[in-house]
Amino acid sequence: MNEQKKTASGRGGSAATRQVQQQTGGDFVRGIFTELRRVTWPTRNEWVSATVLTLLLVIGIGFYTFLLDQGFGWLIQLLHLPNI
Secondary structure: OHHHHHHHHOOOOOHHHHHHHOOOHHHHHHHHHHHHHHOOOOOHHHHHHHHHHHHHHHHHHHHHHHHHHHHHHHHHHHHOOOOO
16 A cells, blocks of 8 residues: 555656666666667758858848847937937
């Protein structure tokens, strides 16, 4: 009955959870490399395309922000009244 209470309250854990908890550091690192081998890595052309797109977007957004800043600065100067 104690085991049922532990499992029902979420404290008992399953066999898979205990197995993961018993993993050593070496097993963990091997698991990482195993997962990395399963990854579908992008081709060189995909990397270049993504990099160029990112750079163009950063430059474009930077230029847009610069124009907004200049526009609002000009507007504030127009609205600023000198002290009388």
